[in-house]
Amino acid sequence: MTDTSWLGPAIDVRPLLAEQQAAFIDLLRRLDNGEWARPTICPGWSVKDVAAHVLGDHIGRLSMHRDGYHVLHPQDGEAFPGFLDRINDEWVTAARRISPPMLIELLSAMGNQIVEFWQTVDLDTLGGPVRWAGPEPVPYWLDVAREYTEYWTHHQQICDATGRTGLTGPHYLGPVLDTFLRALPHTLRDVTAPEGTTVQVNVTGPSGGVWTCTHGSDRWRLRPRAHQQPTVNLYLDVDTAWRLCTRGITPAQAVERTHIDGDRQLATAALQIVSIIWSPPKPEAWEF
The missing domain is CATH 3.30.1050.10 (SCP2 sterol-binding domain)
Known part of the structure; x- marks a missing residue:
């Protein structure tokens, strides 16, 4: 049995996913045209680009881990972070043709499927690595927690860019920090x-x-x-x-x-x- 005790005790963030998803869609529906175009802390990405990136994450997760469809891989000699940066930029560039109303509709549908997908996963089963935690396979509880922190982070980046507070209370931010410190x-x-x-x-x-x-x-x-x-x-x-x-x-x-x-x-x-x-x-x- 693989020892993953060095990561600390398991956490289960799945009860938060539906709440965070609903809050994210509500946030996007409140944006005006000017706010969609505002720059974010992500270099070269607007608020709309960050939202499109989240959609790409949802589609990639469902395609690979729910549907078993793997077609993108690093090129010869391409480091994984560089590969990830490249495919993220390619996706965001292509998604700029999507209108904000259509982007919200797609994020609503895919985000709800993400919430459903994670309910089907055994959190104690070993999956792949969470690369910022190390190269070893880790249990799925850390994988889903990592995903939750990414959703939360992009939510906050949009809030920062548009002058909103966001999900900064202990209910949401506590599990984010608990995951990050792993x-x-x-x-x-x-x-x-x-x-x-x-x-x-x-x-x-x-x-x-x-x-x-x-x-x-x-x-x-x-x-x-x-x-x-x-x-x-x-x-x-x-x-x-x-x-x-x-x-x-x-x-x-x-x-x-x-x-x-x-x-x-x-x-x-x-x-x-x-x-x-x-x-x-x-x-x-x-x-x-």
Whole structure:
């Protein structure tokens, strides 16, 4: 049996999917013509482009994992993040011919099918990797949680672009942060440290929590909250946390917004966390 205990306890976000889907469609129906065209934090993408990207995600998920239809693959020598960027851009470019009313109609239909699809999946079964959590196969509970965080993130990007608050209460954002912080062990994978070295991330505010990552005999692992003094404690608010994990802000900006108590170099390594597919320059290995 494959050990995935290093990811921490399982979570089930499926009860939130229908609510998030309904809120997303309601958000899109309230947009005026000018708001559809507003730029977002996604370089080169308007609000409409971000919505079209979500539609592409829905169609891709249903086609591949429900219908078993696999036709897109990286080209020779193409890294997976580059492949993903390419096919996302190709989709969004093609989807620009879709009108906003038709886009809403398609998102409503496909989003409802996504909600139904995830109810049929055994969350404890191993699927493929969630690449920001590591290269190993992981249980489907993390896969669906990853999908929920992507829906939520794009919802918030549209809200930011149009001056709306969005789904920032604990009911929605709490599970997002709980999912994002599952990237900590993979984030620290190149940090060489004595066994028992502990990083504790404290996200403050009603949607926050405490995540503890400890270096074991074989790898970094998420553990219950440390009883002993961690090697480093990081304190950051919920807005900093989710924007860092989705690269809405850079690690350098996050350092300025984070209180660090303990080993600052180890804290800097932890703040490289990213919970989306990302193509940063490869850093040198961290050693302590």
